Amino acid sequence: MDILSYLVFFSVVSGIYAIATLGLNLQWGFTGIMNVGVVGFFGVGAYAAAFLTGPAYADAFGGFGLSPLAGYLGAMIASGLVALVVGLLTIRLRHDFLAIGTFGAAVCIQLLAMNLKPITRGFDGLHSLPRPFAGLAATPVAANACFLAMVVAIIAAVVWALERMVRSPWGRVLRAIREDEEASAALGKNAFAFRLQTFVMGSMLMGLAGALYASFTGFVSPQDLLPILTFQVYVMLIVGGSGNNYGAVLGAVLIWALWTMTETFLGAVLPAGLKQQVSALRVVLVGLILVLMLLYRPQGLLPERANVSREARLQG
Amino acid sequence: MSGATPRPAAVPHLAVTDLVAGYVPDVPILRGASLRVDDGEIIAVLGPNGAGKSTLVKAVAGLVPARSGDIQVRGASILGLATHKLVGTGVAYVPQVGNVFTRLSVEENLELGGLGGSAAKTRQRIAEMYTLFPDLARFRRLAAGRLSGGQRQMVAVARALMAEPHLLMLDEPSAGLSPRMVELVFHKLLEIRAARVSILLVEQNARAALAICDRGYVLAEGRERFEGSGRDLLASPEVGALYLGSTTRLAS
Amino acid sequence: MIQVLADGVVAASFIVLGVVGLSMIYNILNFPSFAQGDHIATGAYIALGIVALAGTAGSIAGLSFGWPLIGALFCATLLNGLLALLIDRSIYRQLRLRNASRISLIMASFGVALMLRNLIVLFAGHDPQYYAFAIQPALGIGGARITPNDLLAVIVTAVMVVALHLFLSRTTLGKSMRAVSENPSLARVNGIDVDRVIRWTWLIGAGLAAIAGVLLGLSVQVNPSMGFELLLPMFAAMIVGGVTSVYGAVLGALLIGIAEAVTVQYIAPEYRQAVAFLVVILVLLVRPQGILGEKA
Numbered sequence: 117m118d119i120l121s122y123l124v125f126f127s128v129v130s131g132i133y134a135i136a137t138l139g140l141n142l143q144w145g146f147t148g149i150m151n152v153g154v155v156g157f158f159g160v161g162a163y164a165a166a167f168l169t170g171p172a173y174a175d176a177f178g179g180f181g182l183s184p185l186a187g188y189l190g191a192m193i194a195s196g197l198v199a200l201v202v203g204l205l206t207i208r209l210r211h212d213f214l215a216i217g218t219f220g221a222a223v224c225i226q227l228l229a230m231n232l233k234p235i236t237r238g239f240d241g242l243h244s245l246p247r248p249f250a251g252l253a254a255t256p257v258a259a260n261a262c263f264l265a266m267v268v269a270i271i272a273a274v275v276w277a278l279e280r281m282v283r284s285p286w287g288r289v290l291r292a293i294r295e296d297e298e299a300s301a302a303l304g305k306n307a308f309a310f311r312l313q314t315f316v317m318g319s320m321l322m323g324l325a326g327a328l329y330a331s332f333t334g335f336v337s338p339q340d341l342l343p344i345l346t347f348q349v350y351v352m353l354i355v356g357g358s359g360n361n362y363g364a365v366l367g368a369v370l371i372w373a374l375w376t377m378t379e380t381f382l383g384a385v386l387p388a389g390l391k392q393q394v395s396a397l398r399v400v401l402v403g404l405i406l407v408l409m410l411l412y413r414p415q416g417l418l419p420e421r422a423n424v425s426r427e428a429r430l431q432g
Numbered sequence: 433m434s435g436a437t438p439r440p441a442a443v444p445h446l447a448v449t450d451l452v453a454g455y456v457p458d459v460p461i462l463r464g465a466s467l468r469v470d471d472g473e474i475i476a477v478l479g480p481n482g483a484g485k486s487t488l489v490k491a492v493a494g495l496v497p498a499r500s501g502d503i504q505v506r507g508a509s510i511l512g513l514a515t516h517k518l519v520g521t522g523v524a525y526v527p528q529v530g531n532v533f534t535r536l537s538v539e540e541n542l543e544l545g546g547l548g549g550s551a552a553k554t555r556q557r558i559a560e561m562y563t564l565f566p567d568l569a570r571f572r573r574l575a576a577g578r579l580s581g582g583q584r585q586m587v588a589v590a591r592a593l594m595a596e597p598h599l600l601m602l603d604e605p606s607a608g609l610s611p612r613m614v615e616l617v618f619h620k621l622l623e624i625r626a627a628r629v630s631i632l633l634v635e636q637n638a639r640a641a642l643a644i645c646d647r648g649y650v651l652a653e654g655r656e657r658f659e660g661s662g663r664d665l666l667a668s669p670e671v672g673a674l675y676l677g678s679t680t681r682l683a684s
Numbered sequence: 685m686i687q688v689l690a691d692g693v694v695a696a697s698f699i700v701l702g703v704v705g706l707s708m709i710y711n712i713l714n715f716p717s718f719a720q721g722d723h724i725a726t727g728a729y730i731a732l733g734i735v736a737l738a739g740t741a742g743s744i745a746g747l748s749f750g751w752p753l754i755g756a757l758f759c760a761t762l763l764n765g766l767l768a769l770l771i772d773r774s775i776y777r778q779l780r781l782r783n784a785s786r787i788s789l790i791m792a793s794f795g796v797a798l799m800l801r802n803l804i805v806l807f808a809g810h811d812p813q814y815y816a817f818a819i820q821p822a823l824g825i826g827g828a829r830i831t832p833n834d835l836l837a838v839i840v841t842a843v844m845v846v847a848l849h850l851f852l853s854r855t856t857l858g859k860s861m862r863a864v865s866e867n868p869s870l871a872r873v874n875g876i877d878v879d880r881v882i883r884w885t886w887l888i889g890a891g892l893a894a895i896a897g898v899l900l901g902l903s904v905q906v907n908p909s910m911g912f913e914l915l916l917p918m919f920a921a922m923i924v925g926g927v928t929s930v931y932g933a934v935l936g937a938l939l940i941g942i943a944e945a946v947t948v949q950y951i952a953p954e955y956r957q958a959v960a961f962l963v964v965i966l967v968l969l970v971r972p973q974g975i976l977g978e979k980a
Contacts (some may be wrong), residue, residue: 144787148787150787150790150791152718152790152794205965205968205969206968209968209972212710212715212716212786212790213923213968215716215787215790216716216919216923216964217964219718219915219916219919220916220919220920220960220961220964221961223916223957223958223961224957224958224961227954227955227957227958228958230954231952231954231955343798343912344798346794347794347795347798350791350794351795354791392805392809392810393805393806395802395805396802396803396805396806397802397806399798399799399801399802400799400802400803400806403795403796403798403799403802404799406791406792406795407775407792407795407796407799410779410784410788410791410792410795411775411778411779411782414782414784414788
């Protein structure tokens with residue numbers, strides 16, 4: 117692949133990750149709830165888009181052949197619904213239960229994707245999904261560039277919307293709840309309802325990311341639902357700066373760059389045939405970055421702006 | 433009622449000097465408080481809410497960081513000492529809340545109080561506690577969480593005494609107790625003092641505390657405002673004003 | 685039916701030792717460690733490494749292991765504990781000193797989990813490995829068929845549970861751990877060195893995990909995700925049994941094990957983890973504090 121197409125490809129993928137990271141930022145950065153099942157909602161979105169937009173398969177569900185746009189909307193609705201169910205069950209309980217609950221949900225979603233073969237085709241995955249600009253553009257690169265433009269537009273819209281929401285009265289209540297639940301409960305605000313709202317909204321963004329991924333690559337399989345994705349998104353948010361939407365985007369780009377570069381670099385440096393080891397080493401390195409950031413710069417590269425002190429935020 | 437004549441000068445069990453302490457570095461609750469507990473005394477620490485009474489004992493226990501000043505136990509400074517080493521200096525502390533392990537039995541609570549000693553010593557000490565607190569023996573195998581407030585308070589005090597302290601610090605032992613229980617608890621304190629244990633008593637119930645103490649300190653805004661014998665403080669109009677907002681004396 | 689029960693008890697055995705550690709860590713260190721599964725795996729691999737050095741797992745009386753594996757087990761228990769202690773000193777403890785939130789600790793444990801799993805792949809590769817290659821005929825006991833290794837797992841686990849009970853109820857350290865679980869501040873006031881208790885929690889928690897890893901490795905196989913696959917069942921066992929109670933966790937493990945066996949028998953083996961999750965949901969709906977837990 118030449119440089120331009122590589123860059124475009126890279127930008128699209130980091131843009132998709134950025135959308136998922138923005139969703140996590142809404143949940144964790146702004147509301148202080150911990151969703152350890154990011155990949156689950158991403159997967160729900162991806163598969164929902166695949167079902168809605170894919171061609172009819174002989175041996176699976178789906179084949180509605182709708183437009184990619186319908187796929188995106190459907191994905192958001194589907195992941196929102198799943199989040200609603202999980203949230204209703206776990207959010208009124210302790211933080212750790214939500215972490216465990218979302219983790220469990222993601223595992224179950226992965227298991228369903230792998231094993232409900234009549235519906236999902238298992239490991240064979242769902243292929244030949246329509247790609248939005250394939251027919252319009254002259255070359256694959258041009259199509260990808262159009263896709264990139266769409267992703268950038270979506271990111272801009274999401275960031276704009278999130279920034280507005282966070283600065284609104286609704287956003288202020290959210291911050292109050294995150295900082296001190298007792299005080300905000302005394303004020304009569306229903307902390308549970310607010311948390312549920314952001315949980316669902318954040319998960320919808322993750323679902324959207326999944327759908328975009330499906331329509332970009334044209335293919336979806338359980339291999340896309342590995343926990344490593346949750347891990348990647350967390351590192352992206354922590355490095356970029358949780359509580360800061362621009363930080364979320366920055367972190368996504370940086371970490372994705374690191375991720376792809378280490379593969380190339382390590383792959384070139386280490387002898388061939390050690391591919392497993394390269395992947396493993398990459399995870400170890402990025403894991404180390406996560407831990408080091410938590411220890412030495414927990415606020416990330418772009419700290420949260422506005423009236424909340426860093427200490428108070430970390431106490432969430 | 434107090435009546436002990438002042439003992440000849442000896443090293444005080446506890447000497448707090450100009451203590452500045454608080455949970456958060458820039459917001460001190462204690463602003464230079466000083467007090468002293470001499471041998472065989474019951475010292476009452478009183479004051480309105482927020483004056484720093486609880487913070488004082490917590491600072492001695494090492495649970496609240498001390499910013500400046502000194503805390504000496506029998507002449508040796510314990511400033512900055514880790515909380516778990518306090519027992520080793522002969523000081524026992526009964527917090528106001530969370531002062532028993534509710535999931536452990538009464539006997540296990542007592543055993544934990546006597547961790548430093550040998551098994552035989554602990555058994556002997558537990559027997560002594562059952563003599564001092566006869567009710568407890570009945571509940572020895574019961575989980576402490578199932579006891580009433582007053583019984584739990586007894587367990588908490590007995591637990592603190594297990595380590596044979598020379599100084600017992602109590603934070604509002606009368607809180608949440610019926611008047612009859614309060615009378616029982618305070619009577620126990622006199623028995624404990626008779627057993628050669630000095631007592632530092634932080635209390636909201638000023639009248640009851642002043643009635644049994646030798647000397648008292650009234651804290652306000654992080655330092656001691658008044659000091660005197662129990663009798664004098666009871667009779668003082670200024671102390672009464674602090675508590676009751678008028679010149680009514682506490683003793684009337 | 686009996687067979688399902690027997691399979692359930694066997695499945696529970698692999699969960700129990702890991703969940704005891706998980707419960708202790710949860711109650712004393714105040715966060716659910718997402719790395720507990722991978723500590724099971726590291727324990728199994730350390731033992732594997734030692735066995736590889738020895739050249740063989742040995743064989744005693746028809747069992748597929750001998751003194752080399754037993755020795756490896758002891759070493760692995762110790763080394764795994766030390767590994768956890770090292771991780772605590774360099775990561776979790778540093779976070780505690782910085783007053784980090786529980787969420788930060790959870791996230792760090794997630795990072796540790798992935799690092800451990802991938803370090804295993806780095807050194808030992810992806811492929812499944814075995815302590816020994818002896819094929820074991822299943823024994824018939826009371827109407828159920830069970831392999832000797834599985835039986836061993838059940839016995840060893842039962843013994844360890846009894847030892848745990850004695851430890852918690854009779855020893856000073858055990859009582860101190862129970863005290864710190866409930867009220868660390870009061871524990872300090874009583875002269876308990878909470879940092880020391882924390883160190884022992886990691887040693888015991890990871891030590892037990894190593895035993896679970898070796899037993900599982902003997903019974904099934906040793907592979908990098910063997911521990912991670914137990915993570916959800918362990919969390920489920922802890923929640924079902926009541927998070928505040930170690931005994932609850934053991935009971936929860938039994939229930940989850942049986943639920944898993946039922947799933948494997950009547951539905952499909954692939955969904956074992958999912959059923960653990962379903963049981964959790966059920967419990968959260970009906971009795972959120974769990975079987976032996978305290979109401980909030």
